[in-house]
Amino acid sequence: MTHPLLRDIALLLPPLRRLVQGRDAARAERDCLRAALEARIARLEEIATEARAEAARLAEAAAQEREAQHRRDAAARMAEGNARVEQALSLVRQEYTVLPRFGFHQPLDYETDSLPPRFGAPVLRDGEALPLPAPEDRFGYPAEDAAYLRMGAMDAAIIRQAIDRHLGPREGLALLDFGCSSGRVLRHFEAERRASGWHLHGVDIQARPIEWLRLHFPPDYTVSTGTVQPHLAYPDNSLDVIYGFSVFTHIKYLWDMWLMELRRVLKPGGLLLQTLHTETAWAFYHQHRDEDWVRRAHSPRLAEAPAMPEDWFHHGDIAVSQAFWKAETARRNWSRYLEVLELLPPQHDYSFQDMMVCRKRG
Template sequence: MALKTRLKRIGKRIPPVYWLGGLVNYLKFRRELAREQALYDAKLRHGGATVPPPMLRYRVHRALDEASFVATGPVVAADLLRCLESQGVRLDGLTVLDFACGPGRVVGEMKARSRNCEFHGSDIDPEAIEWAQRHLSQVARFQVNAPAPPTSYADASFDVIYNVSLFTHLDESNQNVWLEELARILKPGGVLLTTVHGKYTLDSCTPEERAELDRYGIAFRVDHKGRFKLDGLPDFYQTTFHAREYIARTWSRYFDILDHVEGGLQRHHDVVLLGRRAVAAQ
């Protein structure tokens, strides 16, 4: 692990260092955000802004710049489609939900490649959903969901549901309730594609987190909370790591595990493909 990361981890255990570090980080972030926002506002005045504002971009991938946001959507969509196709799922005439869609970075690209599918998008972030409703209404129907289930979708609404980087941020109990809810709104025989921090992200783990992963198969890292949480999302939204065996053992309570592609998303996240079991005949 890099020295900087090690020092950060040690600092976190010493309260005054933790708070001072949080404050410096926060002030630096606000300055960069103000600079990016000014650039964005200038573009808007000239009618040229077609991407979400910097704060919404930051929430999606922890970077403020426009270029990386724009570049990522198409490559993520291509990876998702490839993984779905490996299971024989072609997005052709299907009803598809991007759950945890943010401001629509990925769903716009998915729609461009699968024009005859009906897309929906849902997220807890009302600002992201408002932006998507205003700018991507021809792509999908968007709605805000509460931080805890249920959603307002009826049972068995979707052929395919995907989440890019949702279970990478939830603790175990939150994951379990959402897995159950996503199983409810997926059609029997439908597919859920989701991503997790697996083998390709372990370099960033502390020895304690690795030990937790070895012991329980899941590690939940709590970074900043409250004011010092730069993304402004709720405190429950942190960083989670999974062992492959854990997914096979525990997620099989809700779904059939169809495949687990290590590094399947940009050689960074693992892609997990889950199938909703057909309902047994009465």
């Protein structure tokens, strides 16, 4: 007969086995979950490390971009500042060295130490007694030799014909080219200088062309650098003829004082010949109003009005000026200072300027 205690223990073995198995399964599941959790934590820490590294990289990139932008902004500010300085210097140069208000002329250079300027080699042509400036030293006049000579000769012919009409043949005539540049017109009176003893003078506010003339024209030509102030270094009543091309066309300031100064140095009965912008020039510029060389130097008013609307109109400042007169207004105003003999329309194909011919009353 089986003992009751053994029988009870035998009855308990299957449940205990199941409990042990359940416990073991729970432990195994726990260990698996723990391993998975530890792996997840490790991955999260890895992701966090990567995120911190990416954040650091982005922060560094942002800092570099800010620094680059700062450098760009600084460069832009510096460029803008340099542009403003250059603009200011340009205005200063215009005010004090190009066409200044205080009597200076246009200098050879803007340096503290000035040296003899470098010019291109003068051009020698058969049949020409005097050398021509190199094309770069013609100061805006034609670079082609034949055109340069032809234009100067036609302008000289206007002066010569007016002398013939109003003075007649003259020995030893004293003639001044007012605004002579590098002798574009003055050179064409070389025959009269040699044959008739004419005394040839030139003055210009630009120092470079005067220096060129000193180097390449005979010493009998008296040339000098003038100023924008109404003053000439000539005695009273000392010149027979004063002519100028494209000078009073650019005198906005003190034009009347200049007329009085030119009258002072003319001999009684002497001639003054000067080109002017009148209605003809206004129409010419209006026709070419869309071209850069016109827009740079002229008022928008000229582009707007096909015909000159006012009796006179002066545009610009001290550096670049354009002076226009209606023909009858110019005749009336100039006759206050000199006897007006003629106001000629443009005399050749190169010109769109009228020529005022006056005489100093005796």
